[in-house]
Amino acid sequence: xxxQPLGDRVIVKRVDSETKTAxxxxxxxxxxxxxxxxxxxxxxxxxxxxxxxxxxxxVKVGDRVLFGKYSGQTVKVDGDELLVMKEDDLFAVxxx
Numbered sequence: 001x002x003x004q005p006l007g008d009r010v011i012v013k014r015v016d017s018e019t020k021t022a023x024x025x026x027x028x029x030x031x032x033x034x035x036x037x038x039x040x041x042x043x044x045x046x047x048x049x050x051x052x053x054x055x056x057x058x059v060k061v062g063d064r065v066l067f068g069k070y071s072g073q074t075v076k077v078d079g080d081e082l083l084v085m086k087e088d089d090l091f092a093v094x095x096x
Contacts, residue, residue, distance in 0.1 A: 072084055
């Protein structure tokens, strides 16, 4: 199944966080927090303004983004857990 977001929504797949601290301590899965980074898998066409014009989104497919721990709606597609959220819920794009 393939998803195409509508409007100013994006589909993000969480990126697993590091399970080891800088000092080498391994964090068990049960104690690990949800990652707050992800990769953008799909973007909608953009937001429509008052004049009916579509303003394109600033993020693109493949961008690594930061978002809140409880942002977005979780959906399962082909066994993968994905997030659907508005572009406004994203905090930043991680620049390499």
